Amino acid sequence: xxxxxxxxxxxxxxxxxxxxxxxxxxxxxxxxxxxxxxxxxxxxxxxxxxxxxxxxxxxxxxxxxxxxxxxxxxxxxxxxxxxxxxxxxxxxxxxxxxxxxxxxxxxxxxxxxxxxxxxxxxxxxxxxxxxxxxxxxxxxxxxxxxxxxxxxxxxxxxxxxxxxxxxxxxxxxxxxxxxxxxxxxxxxxxxxxxxxxxxxxxxxxxxxxxxxxxxxxxxxxxxxxxxxxxxxxxxx
Numbered sequence: 685x686x687x688x689x690x691x692x693x694x695x696x697x698x699x700x701x702x703x704x705x706x707x708x709x710x711x712x713x714x715x716x717x718x719x720x721x722x723x724x725x726x727x728x729x730x731x732x733x734x735x736x737x738x739x740x741x742x743x744x745x746x747x748x749x750x751x752x753x754x755x756x757x758x759x760x761x762x763x764x765x766x767x768x769x770x771x772x773x774x775x776x777x778x779x780x781x782x783x784x785x786x787x788x789x790x791x792x793x794x795x796x797x798x799x800x801x802x803x804x805x806x807x808x809x810x811x812x813x814x815x816x817x818x819x820x821x822x823x824x825x826x827x828x829x830x831x832x833x834x835x836x837x838x839x840x841x842x843x844x845x846x847x848x849x850x851x852x853x854x855x856x857x858x859x860x861x862x863x864x865x866x867x868x869x870x871x872x873x874x875x876x877x878x879x880x881x882x883x884x885x886x887x888x889x890x891x892x893x894x895x896x897x898x899x900x901x902x903x904x905x906x907x908x909x910x911x912x913x914x915x916x917x918x919x920x
Contacts, residue, residue, distance in 0.1 A: 685709050685723075698729050708736050719745040740783055743799040746776045757804025763852055765804040767845035769838065770822045773797060773807055775831040790826050794819060809844045 685706050695702055705725065713721045722739040740746070744756060751766040777789065777796045786792040797819075800812040807815050808822075819826075 685713075695727070698727060698732070700727060700732055700734060705734060705736075708734075709738075712736050712738050716741050716745075716749075719749055721745075740779050743776060743780055743796055744803050746779055747772075747796070747800060747803065747805060750776055751805065753805075756802070760801060760804045762855070763804060764806055764845075764848055767806040767809060767841045767848075768800065769833040769841060770808055770825050771831050771833040773800070774826060774829055778829060778831065789829070790819065790823075793826055806845065806848070809841065 687702060687706060691705070692702065695705060709723055709725075713723065719741040721741045724737040724739075726735040726737065728734065741749075747768070748754070748756065750772050751768055753765050755765070757763045757765050773793060773796050777792045780796065781789060781792050784792050784795065786795055794816050797807060797812040797816050800807055805812065810818075
């Protein structure tokens with residue numbers, strides 16, 4: 685935390701030591717560096733004393749830190765951002781559990797799995813929503829609250845996700861090519877070159893008034909609407 689106008693406007697009039705407030709908050713949240721952490725400041729205006737209370741960061745922030753992700757996905761249907769082990773999920777659940785509404789740990793694990801889906805994280809190479817339905821297969825790990833992922837498992841998870849990244853990049857490239865082709869076609873249709881006949885137009889030979897004897901007729905584009913108007917005039 686750094687000094688800012690928002691907190692200065694509230695604490696300044698009370699005569700609270702701003703530097704000490706920021707120092708104490710940073711000390712209380714040092715284990716959550718790089719994450720957004722809810723902080724409550726209880727201030728006694730008479731004595732100028734204060735108490736800093738912190739809550740655990742949002743589940744999404746803990747998951748991103750655990751998997752070393754800078755951000756979650758903008759569209760979990762198209763782009764996944766990581767692949768967690770069940771041990772990663774249990775570790776995050778243990779941190780959040782005291783502040784969660786769920787009374788049973790396995791229910792809390794399911795809640796964390798739901799957050800995984802919303803920010804684009806596979807768990808054990810699977811869609812987290814599917815894993816919620818199959819949670820019993822990890823009952824042993826959940827009951828023992830295991831938080832250590834073996835290096836062999838981590839490599840398997842990383843290898844699987846590397847293939848997912850390649851697939852996502854291929855789909856994205858194909859979409860970009862299709863969009864570029866569509867834009868080029870639209871531009872070509874909207875901007876016709878001088879003398880170019882657009883689709884649906886016909887041409888007719890025409891000699892301009894005042895042309896010299898023997899001059900060759902020029903081709904002039906006639907749109908369907910112009911052709912219809914001419915036919916209507918002749919019928920009259």
